[in-house]
Amino acid sequence: MVVRPARHIENVRYAIRNVVAEAHRLETQGQHILYLNIGDPLKFDFQTPPHLIEAVHRAMRDGHNGYAPSAGILTAREAISRECANRGIPNISPDDVVVTTGASEALELALTALLDPGERVLLPSPGYPLYNALMAKLSTEGVPYSLDEENGWSLDLEEIDRLCTPGTRAILLCNPNNPTGAVLDREVLEGLLEIARRRGLVILSDEIYDKLIYDKPHVATASLATDVPILTFNGLSKGYLACGWRVGWMVFCNAHLMPELRAAVQRLADARLCGPAPQQYAIAPALDGPQDHIPEMMARLRRRRDLMVRRINAIPGLSVVEPAAAFYAMPRLQLPGVTSDEAFVMSLLRETGVLFVHGSGFGQKPGTTHFRVVFLPPEDILTAAFDRLEAFVHAHHAR
Structure with missing residues (x-):
């Protein structure tokens, strides 16, 4: 007996996590992956404000479970x-x-x-x-x-x-x-x-x-x-x-x-x-309560955003609109031979270990190709990722 799932979820896809399976497979083979794919600040050098942790801890101690x-x-x-x-x-x-x-x-x-x-x-x-x-x-x-x-x-x-x-x-x-x-x-x-x-x-x-x-x-x-x-x-x-x-x-x-x-x-x-x-x-x-963590977080993110914009826009065939908020950007690919942003992202991952998410997973104007970059990681990780991206583009898509 084969149990058929509901037809109305056949087209449900979640590109952000779908690409991670291949990254995990590569990790098991010993490849070092640079994750620029998911918007979780706690995967990097950001921490939950201590007074919030204490509030939850106190609630648990006081029996609010x-x-x-x-x-x-x-x-x-x-x-x-x-x-x-x-x-x-x-x-x-x-x-x-x-x-x-x-x-x-x-x-x-x-x-x-x-x-x-x-x-x-x-x-x-x-x-x-x-x-x-x-x-x-x-x-x-x-x-x-x-x-x-x-x-x-x-x-x-x-x-x-x-x-x-x-x-x-x-x-x-x-x-x-x-x-x-x-x-x-x-x-x-x-x-x-x-x-x-x-x-x-x-x-x-x-x-x-x-x-x-x-x-x-x-x-x-x-x-x-x-x-x-x-x-x-x-x-x-x-x-x-x-x-x-x-x-x-x-x-x-x-x-x-x-x-x-x-x-x-x-x-x-x-x-x-x-x-x-x-x-x-x-x-x-x-x-x-205190909001001190927000300006400190944004100061770090501003430096990382500026690094990302500078490096992406310096690569021929790539361009990015400077983000006004959050920690995401949607660079555009205008490279010879690139018709599928998903294929580009997967090839980049397999060859360099840099993980982005393909723009088609979010929707985009027909005839265009993009990828989403998360610039939460520290500058040294971002620099390494963009070095690999630049070398990959020069090696495979030189004009």
Whole structure:
């Protein structure tokens, strides 16, 4: 007997981790791999702030090891509502917040509560692969809208308006963006909100990288409108260096516009019991407590970003738009003979041990090829990786 899996997940792919299997195989053969593929700062020289670790430790010692309320503990939800006020998002009460197992679960709960099979959500391309995976899981349609590399990876409002149909329910933003590191201008966000307002759409705003900004300011989408239903997603993973704790949340902004959706999410949250309980006791200390680790982290990341941009743009046939946030970039390949970025990435890995992720795993404009680079590693590792990349390009793709 052969058990057939559900057909609706046949196209689920997660490029970020799919390439790792080959890297692990090579490691077992003795090859040294330089991992520039996954956005986990704790794999490198960053550490979770000690006061957050102490908060979780204290919660465990004090016996907070059972189930938490399904929407999250009150002190955490109160802290998130205060954080929203600090970000210019008005009128958020703790009842508008749901704490989840990472921002990924928050997105899944929201999409599950919002969509019927066959309905559509506009998704950024390039964008985080989870979005398409969730759409496939729910038997719904993810419709890509293009981010414009020539315009700092911004979006085209006319294209988005054109892509909307009667079956479209929402527009999803990743701002700051993974994989490009782009940050959307206020004027672009206001134009997007006008489309949502006119067409009766929900805005889903993934802002998990909002603390990791270099120069260009980040504007919270929900700070710009009180008459559009907006769900904002965030968590401790990136800005607070606690990826493995899986602490995230969603906020119903302008919740008076979507009471039934909020109730539906709450029913789903009840059904899965709760997010990790002790870790929720770090949310208030994170948001309300010392923020010293962020400027120190960003100073290091700025040096690494600048190194990455300088080295990539110095290699003939490669170019990269300077990221405005986070620790990702999406270099473009314009090399003779390269028609598949996945083949390029795998060949580079096997020959040099440098691991990137192919751009097609995130979506890209037809006819273009890219790869995503994570510039979290220290400068010496980045330098070694870019030395190998440059030598590989010169050896195989010289003009």
